[in-house]
Amino acid sequence: MLRFNILVLACLSYATFLFVVAFWAEKRAERGQVGWLRSPLVYTLSLSVYCTAWTFYGAVGYAVRSGLEFVTIYLGPSLMMIGWWWILRKLVRIGRTHRITSVADLISSRYGKSNTLGVLVTLLAVIGTTPYIALQLQSVATSFAVFGVNDPTGAIETDLDKTALWVAAGLALFTILFGTRNLDANERHHGVVTAIALEAIVKFVALVAVGVFVVWGLTDGWGDLIARIDASPIATHPISGTRWVTITMLSAAALITLPRMFQVLVVENSDETHLFTAGWVFPLYLFGMSLFVIPIAVVGLQVLPDGSNPDMFVLTLPLHYDQRVLATLSFLGGFSSATSMVIVAAIALSTMVSNHIVMPIWLSSRKGGATMSGDVRSLVLYARRLSIFGVLALGYLYFHFSGGSEALASIGMISFTGVAQVLPAMLGGIFWRGATRVGAILGVVSGFVIWAYTMFLPSFGIAAGFTPELMAEGPFGIALLRPQALFGVQGVDPVVHAVSWSMAINTLIFIIGSLFSFPRPVERLQGAQFVNVFEHSGSARGWSHGFAEAEDLLVMAQRILGASEAQALFHIEAERQGKDGYLPDATPEFIERLERELAGSVGAATAHAMLAQIAGGVLVSVEDLMAVADETAQMMEYSSQLEIKSEELSRTARQLREANEKLTQLSIQKDAFLSQISHELRTPMTSIRAFSEILRSAGKDGSLDPESLERFSTIIHDEAQRLSRLLDDLLDLSVLENGTVTLNWARTNLHDVIDRAMDAATQGRDGVGIRVIRQDMSEHIAMETDPDRLAQVIINLVTNARKYCDAANPTLKINVRRVMDDRVQIDFIDNGTGIPVEKQTVIFEKFSRITDHAKAGGAGLGLAICREIMTNLGGSIAYLPGQGGTAFRLELPRVRVREGG
Amino acid sequence: MPERRMPLYLARASYRRRRLIDALRLLPFLLFGLWLLPLLWGGEGTDQPVGAGARGFVHVFVIWALGLIAAAWLARRLRHADGPAEPLSSGQEPD
Numbered sequence: 001m002l003r004f005n006i007l008v009l010a011c012l013s014y015a016t017f018l019f020v021v022a023f024w025a026e027k028r029a030e031r032g033q034v035g036w037l038r039s040p041l042v043y044t045l046s047l048s049v050y051c052t053a054w055t056f057y058g059a060v061g062y063a064v065r066s067g068l069e070f071v072t073i074y075l076g077p078s079l080m081m082i083g084w085w086w087i088l089r090k091l092v093r094i095g096r097t098h099r100i101t102s103v104a105d106l107i108s109s110r111y112g113k114s115n116t117l118g119v120l121v122t123l124l125a126v127i128g129t130t131p132y133i134a135l136q137l138q139s140v141a142t143s144f145a146v147f148g149v150n151d152p153t154g155a156i157e158t159d160l161d162k163t164a165l166w167v168a169a170g171l172a173l174f175t176i177l178f179g180t181r182n183l184d185a186n187e188r189h190h191g192v193v194t195a196i197a198l199e200a201i202v203k204f205v206a207l208v209a210v211g212v213f214v215v216w217g218l219t220d221g222w223g224d225l226i227a228r229i230d231a232s233p234i235a236t237h238p239i240s241g242t243r244w245v246t247i248t249m250l251s252a253a254a255l256i257t258l259p260r261m262f263q264v265l266v267v268e269n270s271d272e273t274h275l276f277t278a279g280w281v282f283p284l285y286l287f288g289m290s291l292f293v294i295p296i297a298v299v300g301l302q303v304l305p306d307g308s309n310p311d312m313f314v315l316t317l318p319l320h321y322d323q324r325v326l327a328t329l330s331f332l333g334g335f336s337s338a339t340s341m342v343i344v345a346a347i348a349l350s351t352m353v354s355n356h357i358v359m360p361i362w363l364s365s366r367k368g369g370a371t372m373s374g375d376v377r378s379l380v381l382y383a384r385r386l387s388i389f390g391v392l393a394l395g396y397l398y399f400h401f402s403g404g405s406e407a408l409a410s411i412g413m414i415s416f417t418g419v420a421q422v423l424p425a426m427l428g429g430i431f432w433r434g435a436t437r438v439g440a441i442l443g444v445v446s447g448f449v450i451w452a453y454t455m456f457l458p459s460f461g462i463a464a465g466f467t468p469e470l471m472a473e474g475p476f477g478i479a480l481l482r483p484q485a486l487f488g489v490q491g492v493d494p495v496v497h498a499v500s501w502s503m504a505i506n507t508l509i510f511i512i513g514s515l516f517s518f519p520r521p522v523e524r525l526q527g528a529q530f531v532n533v534f535e536h537s538g539s540a541r542g543w544s545h546g547f548a549e550a551e552d553l554l555v556m557a558q559r560i561l562g563a564s565e566a567q568a569l570f571h572i573e574a575e576r577q578g579k580d581g582y583l584p585d586a587t588p589e590f591i592e593r594l595e596r597e598l599a600g601s602v603g604a605a606t607a608h609a610m611l612a613q614i615a616g617g618v619l620v621s622v623e624d625l626m627a628v629a630d631e632t633a634q635m636m637e638y639s640s641q642l643e644i645k646s647e648e649l650s651r652t653a654r655q656l657r658e659a660n661e662k663l664t665q666l667s668i669q670k671d672a673f674l675s676q677i678s679h680e681l682r683t684p685m686t687s688i689r690a691f692s693e694i695l696r697s698a699g700k701d702g703s704l705d706p707e708s709l710e711r712f713s714t715i716i717h718d719e720a721q722r723l724s725r726l727l728d729d730l731l732d733l734s735v736l737e738n739g740t741v742t743l744n745w746a747r748t749n750l751h752d753v754i755d756r757a758m759d760a761a762t763q764g765r766d767g768v769g770i771r772v773i774r775q776d777m778s779e780h781i782a783m784e785t786d787p788d789r790l791a792q793v794i795i796n797l798v799t800n801a802r803k804y805c806d807a808a809n810p811t812l813k814i815n816v817r818r819v820m821d822d823r824v825q826i827d828f829i830d831n832g833t834g835i836p837v838e839k840q841t842v843i844f845e846k847f848s849r850i851t852d853h854a855k856a857g858g859a860g861l862g863l864a865i866c867r868e869i870m871t872n873l874g875g876s877i878a879y880l881p882g883q884g885g886t887a888f889r890l891e892l893p894r895v896r897v898r899e900g901g
Numbered sequence: 902m903p904e905r906r907m908p909l910y911l912a913r914a915s916y917r918r919r920r921l922i923d924a925l926r927l928l929p930f931l932l933f934g935l936w937l938l939p940l941l942w943g944g945e946g947t948d949q950p951v952g953a954g955a956r957g958f959v960h961v962f963v964i965w966a967l968g969l970i971a972a973a974w975l976a977r978r979l980r981h982a983d984g985p986a987e988p989l990s991s992g993q994e995p996d
Contacts, residue, residue: 067950067952068939068957068958071961075936075961075965076909078932078965078968079929079932079933080929082928082929082968082972083925083926083928083929083930085925085926086926086929087921224941226955226959227955229954229955229958230954230955235950235954235958236950236954237952238943238944238950238951239939239940239948239950239951239952239957240951241940241951244937244940245937248936273980276976276979276980277976279972279976280969280972280973283965283968283969283972284969286968287965287966290962291962294958306924355978520929599950694950775937880965898959
């Protein structure tokens with residue numbers, strides 16, 4: 001017989017070996033040699049955490065009690081894996097796209113990053129998993145005890161409680177060492193995963209070895225075995241149809257809702273294509289784990305003494321035949337099953353607890369906390385370590401106080417049903433855009449309550465107040481509320497009863513709640529992104545523009561991602577935006593990307609809350625909502641983009657055409673003007689030269705009378721003046737255009753300015769009369785402007801009107817009006833024929849003249865000067881079409897607008 | 902109509918690929934149905950319990966093994982069909 005001490009030694013060396021392997025894998029990954037660490041096989045093997053001690057020891061016990069039914073626990077996950085294209089593929093894609101860290105994070109993120117849901121699912125997961133962890137501790141402790149009893153040197157009474165405590169402590173140490181090395185839950189825990197893959201092999205080999213020993217060592221192969229099965233009491237257990245279907249579906253659901261399974265399936269997944277392999281290799285693994293269960297059970301019942309614990313057949317059968325090596329291997333297999341489950345479950349739960357319970361509390365406990373400097377990472381890591389410790393402590397306490405339960409299967413089933421309450425919200429969330437937060441909360445809560453009432457609490461029996469009387473007659477004698485015959489549904493198996501009621505009501509309330517509630521904008525965005533994850537992996541943005549300072553973001557990111565990682569992230573983004581340095585623009589796209597990075601470390605809800613503290617509220621734009629609102633959002637978006645683009649193109653084309661027309665016209669004008677100005681310069685020059693020649697020759701012979709002399713010299717003087725006026729105008733214009741003009745700002749009354757301008761404009765000249773209609777009252781506006789320059793503009797406009805207005809009774813209306821933004825509008829409207837449309841675009845250009853040169857006295861610079869003056873005064877001048885004549889509008893600020901204030 | 906003589910499929914491989922996906926999706930339902938069969942065996946009127954003892958045991962595991970072979974074969978085919986995207990195939994999702 002195997003000595004107990006040797007067993008303890010074997011166990012300790014195996015545990016040490018696991019530590020070494022995990023450490024080695026971690027180091028290897030650090031050096032970047034991930035190679036086969038990321039192979040699909042390691043991924044598939046890591047999924048084996050599904051097979052816990054419940055499988056390793058419990059399956060045989062289950063088979064002894066219920067026959068073939070045990071196999072449903074493995075058929076369900078096999079179906080789910082074989083049909084991975086339906087759900088798993090989508091879950092994995094969503095998990096990778098949105099950097100999901102846990103089941104709670106998935107649900108919370110899908111329903112608008114709701115922390116309420118995060119907390120709910122976390123609680124559900126902790127409550128549902130604790131008994132399961134207790135179960136693992138118990139099975140390890142019991143298997144030790146089996147060896148203790150069988151020790152050849154005399155039975156050693158092992159203290160179950162102490163063993164469990166030691167195992168729990170060791171597991172806590174391992175999990176903390178290798179499970180919290182890095183913060184980003186999306187980075188694979190290479191050490192843990194490798195250790196678990198190794199444990200997967202050990203437990204598979206152990207169980208198969210025991211099976212082979214039983215089939216070929218104790219019986220004469222399969223033929224004999226079939227005969228034995230038929231003769232065995234196991235074969236007489238009829239299959240219960242409802243249980244068969246219910247448990248198959250329940251275990252299928254468990255594969256994606258169990259926190260530890262979600263952890264290895266989705267969170268630790270490094271490559272989507274691994275599912276191609278895992279899709280059939282994992283069912284193969286389950287096949288191998290189940291194949292020998294019935295043979296072991298049948299043979300165990302035959303050869304082992306009556307009253308042996310069937311849950312320990314895997315161990316006691318080899319011991320019975322004194323197969324020491326096999327027994328040790330079997331023991332290590334059971335040990336592996338238990339420890340791998342506890343490690344992964346602890347990691348998964350600690351991530352949930354730290355991200356959804358500790359971090360939100362920490363965030364709300366300090367206002368503006370996210371912007372403070374300092375490292376949050378250690379805080380999160382400590383929260384996680386503490387959570388791991390807490391989870392294991394809970395498991396141990398559960399074991400300690402429940403005293404251990406003999407039937408492992410019932411605890412497993414309770415746990416499965418508990419976590420399956422997440423299923424409606426999860427599937428609804430990834431397949432149905434109409435699923436809302438309210439529906440999910442109501443569904444999860446109602447499912448949880450029914451599960452607790454019909455299954456979880458009754459498992460405690462009298463300790464939880466569920467006395468036999470209550471079970472038989474219902475609370476307060478209300479028969480309809482009997483925990484295992486709810487609403488009069490009697491005679492059903494308790495598991496089927498609890499699963500059907502909780503799932504049915506959960507789903508129903510989830511759907512009704514979703515149908516009758518209205519989602520918030522973030523929810524709708526997330527919903528669309530989750531459901532259509534394959535159509536657009538890119539994100540709709542939920543952040544408004546311009547609130548966040550890149551520096552604040554960097555400070556926060558450094559605290560969570562670590563200084564160098566955060567800086568690298570910012571640097572890459574800055575480069576992407578075409579900037580130098582480490583501070584990119586805080587564009588909504590960037591904030592979105594940053595949020596996902598952070599979500600990988602602290603969960604979506606917390607990352608969102610932290611960014612919201614810096615970036616201000618979430619602003620969902622109308623376009624984003626539009627994109628979500630319709631099924632054909634993609635098409636709409638695309639066609640609207642095309643539309644916008646073509647509109648833009650045609651607008652640009654139009655602008656180009658206009659510009660071209662203008663340029664052509666200007667060029668023509670300039671040519672015309674050049675000939676005009678040379679003509680204009682030549683005419684006075686010619687007359688000046690001609691008359692000065694006359695004067696010169698007259699000076700020689702003295703033949704000119706004084707009148708002629710005076711007339712000729714007046715002509716020379718006038719022509720010279722005309723020349724200098726032209727040159728003055730040109731000079732004035734160039735000064736105004738260069739912005740080098742000095743304006744004399746003064747406070748004045750607009751009425752006075754107009755008065756002065758009218759005086760100047762209507763005096764003298766050729767005396768063509770024009771009736772001016774003014775509204776004195778409205779003109780009294782106190783202004784701060786350059787009165788002389790403004791008057792110059794008005795003079796120009798009035799003179800133009802006098803010159804060009806071709807009506808029989810020329811009339812000029814001057815309207816003054818105060819408008820918005822403390823600005824003043826002055827309209828000059830005459831009753832002439834107006835300016836033709838084709839000329840309107842060029843009248844303000846230099847050298848442009850509407851009528852031919854004969855009538856115009858100026859050089860076509862007046863309006864150009866006016867425009868420059870108005871611009872310098874902070875206003876504008878524009879031609880007002882459609883006023884029944886020529887009309888100009890001046891618009892200028894009432895008081896001087898000083899820059900920068 | 903001469904143009905009818907030409908096959909109308911522009912993207913034959915991706916069509917084949919989508920049908921493979923269909924098969925992969927239907928496989929679990931087929932297996933589930935087959936695994937329900939033992940419920941019809943034995944029971945009242947026979948001398949065997951529902952599930953028929955060893956026969957049920959063999960049935961479940963044989964179906965399981967066949968299902969695994971089918972799943973492995975489909976996954977293999979699908980991986981090979983999952984090569985570079987050909988033009989006009991709509992079965993390719995953007996990355």
